[in-house]
């Protein structure tokens with residue numbers, strides 16, 4: 001049993017990105033704040049994200065970078081706490097960071113520097129963080145939340161659920177936030193792994209795995225969604241930023257399309273090749289690693305000199321290259337997913353305060369909500385923005 005006081009203005013469940021940010025914000029509003037987390041250390045996902053450098057936000061953040069059944073839901077919080085506000089915060093703490101491609105901002109040294117900033121903000125704001133604290137039950141009695149944990153029973157007028165989602169269970173991710181929502185009769189949209197590699201069966205699994213380690217700059221699409229980013233061949237299937245992005249839109253039974261030479265009109269190029277008599281293999285090697293050209297020509301054989309081919313045959317081949325259709329069998333699952341699609345239904349939550357419309361004093365922030373960002377620092381930006389909007393309203 002700890003010496004932690006039993007009665008608080010606000011209890012936050014989850015000392016991750018959104019929980020710590022919300023705790024500091026509420027603490028600065030003179031609220032007494034307790035954050036509990038069952039993990040041994042706070043913010044495990046920040047620590048390992050972005051290859052240990054944490055892609056903590058993006059220079060350009062718009063509502064279009066998010067997937068949510070109600071696309072308007074994210075607008076208010078994102079506009080009230082833009083990425084420039086978070087950048088200003090980390091600059092104030094002297095964080096060494098750098099901008100990479102597509103406006104992504106990363107810590108230059110280590111992601112734990114960012115956790116230290118959030119912990120310092122919590123300290124300055126007087127918010128207490130209890131780790132190793134297992135939650136057993138949440139009750140709502142006499143307009144108060146009572147939280148039963150391995151470190152005692154705590155009560156508060158307001159309860160913030162910042163428990164994240166199901167991805168990366170080895171970092172102690174759980175679906176407890178959904179259980180709390182359901183306990184109070186709040187709808188939860190069906191969840192699935194997001195920003196996740198895609199896997200294949202049969203010959204395509206073998207073919208992809210044989211090219212493990214190879215990366216290509218492509219345009220990858222699924223129905224109306226498309227991304228110009230790299231894909232990576234791995235032993236288990238396809239990964240890389242382009243695949244992670246499109247995985248947010250892919251469902252079982254759907255195909256993905258890959259333009260292997262984006263920016264080129266391949267049919268025109270093939271017609272010119274036919275005229276010049278140059279070999280297609282040599283031409284493809286200008287754009288692709290030789291290993292991929294060789295594999296491609298084995299999968300989709302064509303005469304090396306195009307002179308005997310009709311324009312129709314050239315058009316078919318160009319279509320193969322620019323609209324390569326693949327049939328993933330599944331995603332690599334929550335173990336490998338950076339995020340979780342679906343979650344607490346945003347129609348049930350105020351977009352200004354993040355309070356449940358049904359259950360007074362109960363708030364949901366961060367990834368537990370049905371809000372998923374694209375790859376590029378958008379998921380952390382959502383954690384910061386939703387946390388600040390909620391923290392100011394508590």
Ligand SMILES: Cc1cc2nc3c(=O)[nH]c(=O)nc-3n(C[C@H](O)[C@H](O)[C@H](O)COP(=O)(O)OP(=O)(O)OC[C@H]3O[C@@H](n4cnc5c(N)ncnc54)[C@H](O)[C@@H]3O)c2cc1C
Nearest residue numbers: 014016017018038045049050055163164366367377379380
């Ligand atoms: C490998 C990986 C890399 C990523 N890289 C990036 C990136 O570079 N940029 C980006 O924007 N996003 C990235 N993300 C996504 C990002 O980490 C999350 O979207 C973000 O952390 C969500 O914040 P949150 O506060 O909602 O949840 P979290 O940060 O996950 O925090 C939830 C907290 O709740 C605690 N908790 C869970 N269940 C319980 C329970 N039963 N009792 C008590 N506590 C509990 C957890 O221990 C955790 O500390 C990455 C995710 C992964 C898995």
